[in-house]
Ligand code: SF4
């Protein structure tokens with residue numbers, strides 16, 4: 076694509092980066108076929124190509140964002156299916172991140188929209204605040220119907236609907252410290268305990284620590300690590316996102332200096348995509364650029380890590396039919412496609428892949444709160460395809476997808492690590508039936 080930026084515009088490194096990305100796009104439109112919002116809404120402006128044109132026009136003319144561009148960028152899930160499809164290597168992720176930051180700087184949203192976004196940014200990345208908010212949400216549940224009738228309050232209704240009826244107790248395993256590996260030491264990793272996931276399902280990290288330590292791997296929970304920053308990053312709140320990134324880079328760099336790390340284990344693929352991008356996000360900060368690149372190189376999804384080590388034979392082969400839902404951040408963001416399925420199959424599960432696996436389930440960070448109608452359409456489409464597999468349980472590697480799919484599916488939806496842990500001697504995940512148990516060889 077031809078671009079017409081002025082030299083003074085290109086002096087801004089973010090604009091220069093976006094210009095490089097724009098020039099790679101050849102307008103072929105292949106990406107439209109796999110874009111969930113285009114597939115759902117059928118509007119070119121809700122396709123990657125349409126959004127790329129809108130972003131180009133805004134940046135090239137140095138214009139503040141307007142209502143039209145905000146509408147279409149807000150509808151983008153950041154699922155990155157377009158990046159998997161694009162034959163020209165257009166880095167849509169960095170382009171839309173830049174557009175979102177530009178929107179945040181130059182566009183004044185309606186008051187309620189601003190308040191809801193500010194509240195999400197204040198609450199979700201902080202486990203204590205999020206836990207308190209979930210308790211309060213119980214009081215708001217009777218008003219869901221009312222909120223859903225008032226367009227500006229729909230996000231509140233969606234939020235209350237998603238809030239779980241009960242909140243698990245916080246896990247002591249997530250406190251800073253070291254969990255020694257059993258037997259001969261095979262490695263040393265740090266684990267990101269994260270924010271929303273640690274409140275909604277602390278068992279995911281507990282299970283990961285338990286399985287890794289049983290395999291002889293020492294797991295460090297470094298002091299002072301926090302939210303990865305993805306939630307605010309996708310809202311265009313760059314300073315907040317970079318502050319989270321720096322805090323984590325410092326925490327993990329200390330852990331590296333204190334005993335070395337083979338990997339930084341991430342159990343939510345949305346977070347993994349962001350941490351693997353810290354090197355880019357902090358590239359302009361001389362004090363952090365190198366450290367951030369090192370951290371990004373160390374970040375591994377837990378299935379990516381397990382697939383690279385020698386696993387023993389499983390202790391039981393459950394024989395359960397599992398629908399594997401590949402989160403967008405897993406398959407498009409991190410390009411991790413085969414490892415979770417291969418691990419499940421090796422552990423004795425029968426793995427089925429739902430049709431249209433490339434399409435987002437509609438979770439996408441806070442998307443199911445801010446764009447609840449499109450999100451619900453995508454979720455229902457996803458659940459229909461999952462049900463058609465005949466599976467009795469859904470496995471996936473991202474808490475957002477777990478919450479989203481579970482809100483409409485009748486079968487249990489669990490993190491992949493819980494099924495793997497079960498096969499390797501851990502407890503049976505809640506709600507998962509033992510049917511199909513086959514004798515381990
Ligand atoms: S990130 Fe997803 S929703 Fe956004 S343009 Fe790309 S494919 Fe469409």
Ligand code: SF4
Pocket residue numbers: 099100101102103104105106107123124127157160161162163164165
């Ligand atoms: S597939 Fe790639 S090159 Fe083609 S229109 Fe989409 S972003 Fe541009």
